[in-house]
Amino acid sequence: MRVAAISAFGPPEVLRTAEAVEPYAGAGEVRIRVKAAGVQPFDCKARAGLIPFVKSAGFPLVPGNEFSGVVDQVGEGVDTFAEGDDVLGFGVLNGYAEYLTIPADQIVRKPDTMPWDIAAGLSGNGQGAHMALRELEVGPGDTVLINGAAGGLGTLAVQVAKAWGATTVIGTASKANHDYLRELGAVPVEYGVGLADRVRALAPDGVDAALDSAGGDGLRALAEVTKDRNRVLTMVDVDTAKELGLREWTPVRSAARLAELVDLYEAGRLTVHLRATYPLERAADAHRDVETGHGRGKVVLTIG
The missing domain is CATH 3.90.180.10 (Medium-chain alcohol dehydrogenases, catalytic domain)
Known part of the structure; x- marks a missing residue:
């Protein structure tokens, strides 16, 4: 073969x-x-x-x-x-x-x-998004921030968070991807210096949960604007997470998680x-x- x-x-x-x-x-x-x-x-x-x-x-x-x-x-x-x-x-x-x-x-x-x-x-990014958002206990009424929202994982995380009832999903991305994020139902915000201030302009009281798929200074900004640092997770930057004192976690994939994602797809809530x-x-x-x-x-x- x-x-x-x-x-x-x-x-x-x-x-x-x-x-x-x-x-x-x-x-x-x-x-x-x-x-x-x-x-x-x-x-x-x-x-x-x-x-x-x-x-x-x-x-x-x-x-x-x-x-x-x-x-x-x-x-x-x-x-x-x-x-x-x-x-x-x-x-x-x-x-x-x-x-x-x-x-x-x-x-x-x-x-x-x-x-x-x-x-x-x-399967891969879908389950990653599912595991992280479940760990963050994302649900109805939440304002959720996704760092790297236009990528493979971020795209699915935006949609899963919306499907689970998040009121507002803010997604970081380059300007070229802002219209794309709007199509997914997210409020786009640009990467880079000043990210925390730009997020505060959209969510003056802070965000309820934040998921990082880019790391570095973006993760630092997420920790700064999230009300409870226990509701901040990174998929990529363990060193910065430790530096910031963020929670550690061990993701576990399963067929049951994947089946839930397939159900969302069939229901037209996930692409x-x-x-x-x-x-x-x-x-x-x-x-x-x-x-x-x-x-x-x-x-x-x-x-x-």
């Missing part, structure tokens, strides 16, 4: 297509014929050797932790899925491949109305904006795209 893999850690160009042996489903697993795979910042960090537990996984290493595809093999003990089921799911590695095996409790059924590329781009799609052979270009850090929405690899 074809994969996009690395044989050494490094910049995007170390990610190349190669041939690999097809996997087979073990007990409790299914094999997926992959149609598409999302590209996440985590994948880029794994490729660069910046994820400690990934560094011991050995080479060749195939990134990719969110995917969509068709079940084509069912392992012993699995009775929740059958060959031919359309699914989407999550793992840690091995998504950039024509086939992967995955525990059956890490996939959910894909609705017929959900395209393969959209399905591939939902996945695709920034770009690339064929498997251009996985390195997809990583370069993600690493620009200022794009709008998701990057996805098309495979099957």
